[in-house]
Amino acid sequence: MHIVVCIKQVPDSAQIRVHPVTNTIMRQGVPTIINPYDLFALEAALELRDKFGGEVTVLTMGPPSAEDSLRKALTFGADRAVLLTDRFFAGADTLATTYALATAVRKIGETYGAPDIIFTGKQTIDGDTAQVGPGIAKRLGLLQLTYVAKIGSLDLAARTIEAERRSEGGVQVLRTRLPCLITMLEATNEIRRGAMIDALRAARAEIVKWSAQDAGVEDIAKCGLRGSPTIVKKVFAPSPRAEKAVLIDFGSRPPAEALIEDIFKRQPKLEAELAALARGF
Amino acid sequence: MSEPAKTPAPAGRAATKKELPEHFKGYKHVWVFIEQERGQVHPVSWELLGAGRQLADKLKVDLAAVVIGPEGEATRQAAAEAFCYGADLAYVVADNLLTDYRNESYTKALTDVVNTYKPEILLLGATTLGRDLAGSVATTLLTGLTADCTALDVDSDGSLAATRPTFGGSLMCTIYTLNYRPQMATVRPRVMSMPERVERDPGRIIVHPLGLVEDDIVTKVLSFLPDRESAKSNLAYADVVVAGGLGLGSPENFQLVRQLASLLGAEYGCSRPLVQKGWVTSDRQIGQTGKTIRPKLYIAAGISGAIQHRVGVEGADLIVAINTDKNAPIFDFAHVGIVTDAIRLLPALTEAFRARLSPHSRDRIAS
Numbered sequence: 001m002h003i004v005v006c007i008k009q010v011p012d013s014a015q016i017r018v019h020p021v022t023n024t025i026m027r028q029g030v031p032t033i034i035n036p037y038d039l040f041a042l043e044a045a046l047e048l049r050d051k052f053g054g055e056v057t058v059l060t061m062g063p064p065s066a067e068d069s070l071r072k073a074l075t076f077g078a079d080r081a082v083l084l085t086d087r088f089f090a091g092a093d094t095l096a097t098t099y100a101l102a103t104a105v106r107k108i109g110e111t112y113g114a115p116d117i118i119f120t121g122k123q124t125i126d127g128d129t130a131q132v133g134p135g136i137a138k139r140l141g142l143l144q145l146t147y148v149a150k151i152g153s154l155d156l157a158a159r160t161i162e163a164e165r166r167s168e169g170g171v172q173v174l175r176t177r178l179p180c181l182i183t184m185l186e187a188t189n190e191i192r193r194g195a196m197i198d199a200l201r202a203a204r205a206e207i208v209k210w211s212a213q214d215a216g217v218e219d220i221a222k223c224g225l226r227g228s229p230t231i232v233k234k235v236f237a238p239s240p241r242a243e244k245a246v247l248i249d250f251g252s253r254p255p256a257e258a259l260i261e262d263i264f265k266r267q268p269k270l271e272a273e274l275a276a277l278a279r280g281f
Numbered sequence: 282m283s284e285p286a287k288t289p290a291p292a293g294r295a296a297t298k299k300e301l302p303e304h305f306k307g308y309k310h311v312w313v314f315i316e317q318e319r320g321q322v323h324p325v326s327w328e329l330l331g332a333g334r335q336l337a338d339k340l341k342v343d344l345a346a347v348v349i350g351p352e353g354e355a356t357r358q359a360a361a362e363a364f365c366y367g368a369d370l371a372y373v374v375a376d377n378l379l380t381d382y383r384n385e386s387y388t389k390a391l392t393d394v395v396n397t398y399k400p401e402i403l404l405l406g407a408t409t410l411g412r413d414l415a416g417s418v419a420t421t422l423l424t425g426l427t428a429d430c431t432a433l434d435v436d437s438d439g440s441l442a443a444t445r446p447t448f449g450g451s452l453m454c455t456i457y458t459l460n461y462r463p464q465m466a467t468v469r470p471r472v473m474s475m476p477e478r479v480e481r482d483p484g485r486i487i488v489h490p491l492g493l494v495e496d497d498i499v500t501k502v503l504s505f506l507p508d509r510e511s512a513k514s515n516l517a518y519a520d521v522v523v524a525g526g527l528g529l530g531s532p533e534n535f536q537l538v539r540q541l542a543s544l545l546g547a548e549y550g551c552s553r554p555l556v557q558k559g560w561v562t563s564d565r566q567i568g569q570t571g572k573t574i575r576p577k578l579y580i581a582a583g584i585s586g587a588i589q590h591r592v593g594v595e596g597a598d599l600i601v602a603i604n605t606d607k608n609a610p611i612f613d614f615a616h617v618g619i620v621t622d623a624i625r626l627l628p629a630l631t632e633a634f635r636a637r638l639s640p641h642s643r644d645r646i647a648s
Binding site: 011017018036093094095098123125126127128129130131132133134135137138139143144145146147162164166167168169170171172173174175176177185186187190228229230231232233234235236237238240244245246247248250254255256257258259260262263266267270271273274275277 | 451458459
């Protein structure tokens with residue numbers, strides 16, 4: 001069985017700083033990580049490989065420095081890493097990104113064997129769109145299972161997979177055909193601590209690096225900024241609220257009572273509504 | 282920089298000085314996808330009709346609802362209801378193959394209606410269903426999609442200006458789809474306010490066939506396991522929300538949040554780190570990567586207030602922050618703050634609310 005996991009190297013967004021004058025992201029010195037949601041996808045892929053045999057290929061598109069994240073994925077036990085890197089890919093929106101990634105997945109299939117499953121995280125923490133997984137599936141003509149909480153059963157002979165998909169108000173239990181694309185929900189597993197042997201292997205492993213041409217991109221106009229139907233016209237910092245919080249000076253009163261007094265002073269109608277809602281007398 | 286002005290200067294099409302490709306010129310009107318599952322319309326659909334109405338009025342075009350679902354009363358009712366929330370007309374694809382949401386059949390239904398009737402703007406809720414569907418439809422149509430918008434507007438030249446947070450809310454960007462149609466956008470529940478419902482007779486309804494048989498659809502729904510009533514989260518639509526963050530120190534202390542929420546008849550939530558640590562399930566996460574809330578009262582206990590959290594709570598009427606660090610960013614956007622340890626204050630707050638809200642104490646105060 002061959003599984004491809006698409007990951008993204010992202011800035012650790014908790015530490016993002018915005019330049020106060022130019023409103024641009026200050027990337028200098030910002031540490032990068034594997035998008036945390038992608039680790040659930042990687043672990044799900046590794047678990048299936050351990051159970052059914054086969055290989056896991058990790059794929060990312062990004063600058064040459066994204067090699068760090070691929071090497072990290074190898075330390076967790078992935079078998080192969082492919083870095084799609086080319087200046088033509090810069091500035092891609094979700095549609096152009098899915099064009100490049102789908103092309104690379106096809107090339108991976110030709111080179112290393114057709115994938116049975118493609119995994120992605122449910123979304124990234126920098127772009128937050130959750131649209132790249134479904135886009136890759138559509139471009140490759142694959143069935144998609146998004147927000148998967150649990151993979152029930154996999155029948156390689158019958159080429160079917162059953163999975164539990166989170167939806168509003170419940171879980172859909174679905175059966176579909178391989179090959180398919182799965183986006184994993186968070187907190188569905190925990191990424192393993194890589195084995196020492198994997199760490200040693202990862203340090204020496206060769207990362208496969210493909211340019212647009214290497215990956216078999218036929219139409220460069222569909223890549224990067226040129227291939228993106230959406231265009232960012234304006235970037236600005238969110239407007240801060242004018243005034244800061246009023247800090248409660250509770251003096252000698254119990255702080256809880258002082259706080260409640262203040263809440264009801266600001267929202268007089270709330271007291272009656274809460275009394276109606278409140279339980280546990 | 283401030284919020285975008287009421288009618289932004291044409292940064293869109295007019296600025297490119299290029300004609301819209303000929304085959305897109307016929308694309309007109311604003312559409313909202315009405316999301317229904319198991320007979321229930323997701324309220325985000327009505328919120329989007331409210332936002333879509335404003336866009337359609339500015340563009341002087343129609344606002345249409347697109348209702349996709351099984352044959353019968355629920356789908357008919359959803360279309361009728363759309364008129365009460367501002368739609369001028371409705372497109373309906375009703376087929377029993379659409380009883381359960383499946384990506385294949387819904388993508389076909391929505392793509393076909395778009396290709397046949399050609400809207401210039403198509404809005405969907407950024408729910409699990411909407412995000413599953415929007416990515417497939419946009420990729421099929423090879424058009425632009427702006428996900429999780431927080432503001433929608435049209436330029437004087439008619440381009441959709443879709444504003445969304447990026448980098449976890451550190452920055453806002455305004456995005457255009459210049460040379461492709463429709464211009465697609467998703468918006469999360471509770472980001473737009475709920476429009477007032479006005480009783481109206483249904484207007485024009487255009488029925489479109491699905492054109493599939495069950496054998497065409499590969500994916501089968503084996504069963505649906507509804508969430509237990511007690512575990513069901515109505516976080517996004519709750520009037521009162523109590524949430525906890527890393528300041529609680531341990532997973533055991535999170536029960537202090539639950540206890541206060543339970544007393545107030547409120548929903549409980551948490552910041553992102555607690556989900557990542559596995560203390561709380563992801564459906565309780567509030568913020569840019571979780572739920573957006575608009576309660577009357579929001580109590581944030583031990584939450585530092587990272588920008589990614591702030592994005593999800595700014596719509597609250599009253600934000601109360603409890604934190605030991607008086608420099609925590611949460612005090613920059615909370616209305617009321619109290620600098621103290623949430624672990625100690627929460628039980629006291631629960632008791633004080635109990636005393637204050639119980640009928641006996643109210644009599645005592647009154648007397």
